Amino acid sequence: DAKTTQPPSMDCAEGRAANLPCNHSTISGNEYVYWYRQIHSQGPQYIIHGLKNNETNEMASLIITEDRKSSTLILPHATLRDTAVYYCIVRVDYGGSQGNLIFGKGTKLSVKP
Amino acid sequence: KAGVTQTPRYLIKTRGQQVTLSCSPISGHRSVSWYQQTPGQGLQFLFEYFSETQRNKGNFPGRFSGRQFSNSRSEMNVSTLELGDSALYLCASSPPFRQGREQYFGPGTRLTVT
Numbered sequence: 001d002a003k004t005t006q007p008p009s010m011d012c013a014e015g016r017a018a019n020l021p022c023n024h025s026t027i028s029g030n031e032y033v034y035w036y037r038q039i040h041s042q043g044p045q046y047i048i049h050g051l052k053n054n055e056t057n058e059m060a061s062l063i064i065t066e067d068r069k070s071s072t073l074i075l076p077h078a079t080l081r082d083t084a085v086y087y088c089i090v091r092v093d094y095g096g097s098q099g100n101l102i103f104g105k106g107t108k109l110s111v112k113p
Numbered sequence: 114k115a116g117v118t119q120t121p122r123y124l125i126k127t128r129g130q131q132v133t134l135s136c137s138p139i140s141g142h143r144s145v146s147w148y149q150q151t152p153g154q155g156l157q158f159l160f161e162y163f164s165e166t167q168r169n170k171g172n173f174p175g176r177f178s179g180r181q182f183s184n185s186r187s188e189m190n191v192s193t194l195e196l197g198d199s200a201l202y203l204c205a206s207s208p209p210f211r212q213g214r215e216q217y218f219g220p221g222t223r224l225t226v227t
Contacts, residue, residue, distance in 0.1 A: 043203050043218025100146055100169050103156035
């Protein structure tokens with residue numbers, strides 16, 4: 001699975017959009033980009049994933065560059081409850097046959113009032 | 114639907130003892146994965162079970178083992194505990210055919226080895 005690079009920490013004002021970048025310059029054609037987050041002392045929470053098209057769900061949007069070497073997770077209106085460590089994970093989609101994830105150090109997002 | 118449940122939530126053991134942790138996946142989920150989280154190493158994959166069979170294993174010593182029952186509930190066991198085994202142990206389950214995509218994590222079991 002390709003390696004990802006994320007900034008160790010970011011701040012965001014409450015109510016503003018939080019844009020979390022992820023670099024995955026060695027991503028291969030069959031690798032997906034996944035985002036999870038972990039709020040302090042809780043288990044990680046799945047947010048969103050995508051291959052090459054931009055994706056949106058009720059939690060966030062995922063923007064993947066055309067060359068797929070980087071992506072941005074967007075939380076449109078950050079709240080204090082979005083303060084968490086955000087993990088960008090790149091991995092092959094095994095078609096639902098393998099369930100392990102490789103977590104890096106992630107980005108600690110602090111949403112401030 | 115109830116989420117992934119893990120018991121116990123907190124545990125204190127002595128070096129050399131063994132411990133068993135339990136995980137009940139979300140109803141209908143047949144895949145269960147286990148992870149260890151420590152401040153130094155972060156989140157590391159331990160093993161994955163699907164239909165009572167271990168499908169995948171991380172790079173951990175043989176002291177770490179697991180199993181899955183016919184109702185998809187899973188247990189992990191650590192024998193001959195070491196101080197370095199102190200960690201948050203997380204269990205995750207996945208919906209059918211989405212094991213590699215969406216994982217739903219439990220709250221974890223905080224194990225302290227003294």
